[in-house]
Amino acid sequence: MAAVGTALFIALNLFDKRRVWTPESDYYTFREEEEEHSEKQVLVLGLDGAGKSSVLQGLSGAGSRTGCRPTRGFNFISLHTPACQLDFLEIGGGEDLRMCWVDYLRRTHILVYVVDSSDRGRLPQAKDELHRLLKADTDIPVVVLGNKQDKPDAVSVPELREALSLSSVADQRKLFLLAAQLESDGLSRTCSLQMFQDLLLTLV
Numbered sequence: 001m002a003a004v005g006t007a008l009f010i011a012l013n014l015f016d017k018r019r020v021w022t023p024e025s026d027y028y029t030f031r032e033e034e035e036e037h038s039e040k041q042v043l044v045l046g047l048d049g050a051g052k053s054s055v056l057q058g059l060s061g062a063g064s065r066t067g068c069r070p071t072r073g074f075n076f077i078s079l080h081t082p083a084c085q086l087d088f089l090e091i092g093g094g095e096d097l098r099m100c101w102v103d104y105l106r107r108t109h110i111l112v113y114v115v116d117s118s119d120r121g122r123l124p125q126a127k128d129e130l131h132r133l134l135k136a137d138t139d140i141p142v143v144v145l146g147n148k149q150d151k152p153d154a155v156s157v158p159e160l161r162e163a164l165s166l167s168s169v170a171d172q173r174k175l176f177l178l179a180a181q182l183e184s185d186g187l188s189r190t191c192s193l194q195m196f197q198d199l200l201l202t203l204v
């Protein structure tokens with residue numbers, strides 16, 4: 001049991017520090033620069049039903065947003081761009097999963113936080129969860145997507161800024177608020193997914 005525990009610890013340590021073990025020598029550290037250019041992690045969070053999976057589906061070009069089921073655990077897609085590979089990790093927004101969100105900030109280059117702009121009753125909760133994340137990591141660039149702008153009861157972008165208390169966020173923080181609506185064919189009008197992707201590439 002102890003051996004398994006030790007092996008697991010070493011494996012986690014190696015993964016975390018990006019090192020490999022060579023039998024004849026000490027740890028060999030990967031050339032970090034090389035890695036940094038190739039893969040960037042984008043963490044996609046937000047309350048359940050906000051539209052995280054739909055965004056990923058749109059980005060992957062999989063088409064219709066209809067048919068997304070609630071994410072019970074994780075959802076992962078990779079986008080290959082000329083500049084780098086963007087690895088998107090969505091963690092489901094259910095109450096049980098929100099507790100582990102902060103644990104994933106550490107290995108992330110950008111946080112995308114999706115909000116259902118039409119779910120007025122849960123905007124205070126969306127705000128609290130967002131600020132919990134902002135407090136847990138004070139550096140990571142954040143893109144807030146005010147989603148479902150197509151719905152008649154959706155709050156406007158200035159209202160969303162107010163409801164999420166974004167003006168209270170420190171000036172030096174890289175924080176963007178974009179309006180989004182994912183059409184049922186997977187395209188977005190107010191915030192084109194291409195524009196969103198381009199923004200992410202400027203932030204990594």
Ligand SMILES: Nc1nc2c(ncn2[C@@H]2O[C@H](COP(=O)(O)OP(=O)(O)OP(=O)(O)O)[C@@H](O)[C@H]2O)c(=O)[nH]1
Binds near residue numbers: 050053065068149182
């Ligand atoms: N009208 C409208 N509906 C949307 C939009 N984006 C997503 N939806 C719908 O909202 C519902 C929830 O979307 P999901 O993408 O599954 O939400 P999620 O954030 O991944 O939810 P969890 O995985 O449960 O955390 C689905 O029925 C989508 O079709 C949008 O822009 N407009």
Ligand SMILES: [Mg+2]
Binds near residue numbers: 053054070075093
């Ligand atoms: Mg989902």
